[in-house]
Amino acid sequence: MSQTIFAPWDDPNEKPLIRFENVTKKFGEFVAIDDLSLDIYTQEFFALLGPSGCGKTTMMRMLAGFENPTRGTIELSGQNIVPVPPNKRAVNMMFQSYALFPHLSVRENIAFGLKRDKMDKERIEARVAEMLKLTRLEKFAQRKPHQISGGQRQRVALARSLAKAPKLLLLDEPLGALDKKLRQDTQFELMDIQESTGTTFVIVTHDQEEAMTVASRVAVMDEGRIIQVATPANIYEYPNSVYVADFIGDVNILEGRAKPVGEDRYEVLWHEGVAPVTATSSAPFSDGQTAHLAIRPEKIAISTDRPDNADNAMEGKVLDIAYLGNLSTYHVGLPGGQVIKAQTANTRRIARRDITWEDPVWISWSATAGVLLAE
Template structure:
């Protein structure tokens, strides 16, 4: 029986859950050193055909080095990279069935859109008639037909991004590598382009590998995400699993907003775990069962949108309920973020602004009760 996914999924596609599935791209114990610095440390990873996969992490985590090794611009110090079952060892970049779209786009300024898209095809000595057909197809897919005769300086940032994408796709590589492709776009255009990329990837049935530091971008476009830190993969999972079931404090804190509550284990059972918060006199009753000893320090991670807030004071003895005082409020239009103090600690909660009411029912310095459901958070032991 297939595992039920956590959170909404974009499509019914999960070869990583099938033991019989063969990976399309495989990193086997790959290490990359630059002198004394280890950029990638003994890393293994499997990516499947037609997957939109994201490498996500902060600057210097090793994600771009991984992509450059796959493209052939860097050589692994140790380990092996396979593509479609074949080792890439010794294969030069121009003979690998991959294409890379750079953050800078790297368009030829003296060529128009058509010529930029056709450049790689001409280098491969493709017949002129086939080049014309392929360029027309790329213009249609990227909605650039009316801009075919323009040069890069006559285009907007989003249009230049699409020209670079069309040029990368024109040679029909087995894998398209996207290195921070949307970083230069403004927020609204970036969001629109993310959906365009997803639809294009699904239409072409190609394998896309994107490198990004933008968690929202990775969560939007990818079927799966590998969260990286210091040259290692910390967690590989679907966006829903990464967000709702992080495997460590690092992942929980890196992906989205989260409250990390330090707590001591009071008791554990097959049906759940009871914790005593270190800061604040309240008890957390979790539906999650963990392997931890009584008195051991753990962290309870709960997202702000899962914390309810109402005016008043706690009645006493309630589980998953804490008295607090509102000390800061951020109004973001669609929602408001409340920071409430519980002794020396604080807890964030978000409230959707579903009405146009300007006056807030809860304001600064109000006494409130924060509460959450038994299955709202996750206990982290590392």
């Protein structure tokens, strides 16, 4: 490919826009953020993903300046911003509730931040017009927030937080209040806007699909720590832990003991009376060490006959079929009682499919299909 891939995090010479350094935040006895370090680069669309209470909102509020870390520093363009109050930071935030000023019109809401900068009138006018155009709100400029729809309000909030051209835009569950269809459209709109303005976005979300769709990199958080930071593809394909593998998408986890059988190649004894599975791993495992094989359902093939040359193959019975339109997920029961999920694309019409409930089937996958994880 001739196009350079946007991956500043792989470039050791690149300076991060934001740097969390050993940041700890406590609320009383409760540790919200636990000795966390993280770099975010200019023009990234960075997603903080995790269940509620994982600390992602605290991270965002520390960036905005509403909370201060108990220990550690946060740098923006190489400068420690911990002592800088929220109104003096080149950071703007789009609130989950949108926090639009109900007494001001759409135009006044967007102009609010600009007026604080003592900008002259024409420039404010021009900037507001630009923002209205960007978010397609020209027709609603004179309305009050309670006179427009939820989607329009969301765009006003976005326009208002972008108006001051911040170095960093924070988005707190920006699409949480929208219905699913609108949410998907808006995701792409957000990406377009991010790209066209060149602003660095940090988004907080609990919706993994949303994070995967919009983000350049995703940080999966749990209990105040970052478990993994990687591109959406790497998070999905190479989770570094069972937690991440399980949190992102659908996965089969086979737990057992590892037994080295060659270079980077292991057998996992995962169940009495069932043949061990074979998997490759660059991470070393010692003999008898607990290992989890995480394998995505779509990496598992399903067939009526025993496949040839498969690294792993086992026989079972179809317990359940979830038809998702483009895909079908088969729940295959093994003789020992375990259930493995396998997924196939529905490239053929439904009548031609030959596997149905209670059919005996074979499932198979290659040694490289899954990831072997210690924990």
